[in-house]
Amino acid sequence: MRLPILTTGALALALSGCVSVLPEPQSPDALYRIEAASTPRSINATVIIREPEAPQIMSGRAMMREDSSGAIRLIPSVEWAGRSTRLMQLALVESFVGEAGGAVLPESGVQAAYELSTLLSTFGFEGNTAVCEGTVSLVDLKTRSILRQDRVSARIGDNGSGLAPTLKDTSEACVEQIADFVETTMTKAGS
Helix, strand or coil, rough: CHHHHHHHHHHHHHHHHCCCCCCCCCCCEEEEECCCCCCECCCCCCCEEEECCCCCCCCCCEEEECCCCEEEEEEEEEEEEECHHHHHHHHHHHEEEECCCCEEEHHHCCCCEEEEEEEEEEEECCCCEEEEEEEEEEEEEHHHHHEEEEEEEEEEEECCCCHHHHHHHHHHHHHHHHHHHHHHHHHCCCC
């Protein structure tokens, strides 16, 4: 009867030695977020803003750049304050105002006339130039047809402020272009 108690005690002792073998993660020196468009865009219908789609390496918290050999490198000591694609989605929602509408998140459950989807093909650095490029589509949810589809492209070279602030500025320029796209498309559609 002592053998099972002894075996259980030895097993508990062995497992307790494995508790803290992993190194503690390093905290970033700075976190960055993406701000809404500088001037709120006015729309008179409700638009669902989908989280932009992007390859997993671009849609996380890490900021990265491509070096001259084509290798992807993380920018040390800085991160996004959340998933970069989610931050962009939230910035877009905050970019719109309207008397009879506005922008909403899909999880809000609000009935909407339109839906915006974005597919980012590039989001990071190419050399010393920060790049945000992709395709945006505005869909009429009643007819399930694409009202308009276009490309967005923002490129800002490193102006000496550092890599992370340059990427933040580029992301915000991308948000401005997407907000302009939605406002222009909805104005032409008569909404």
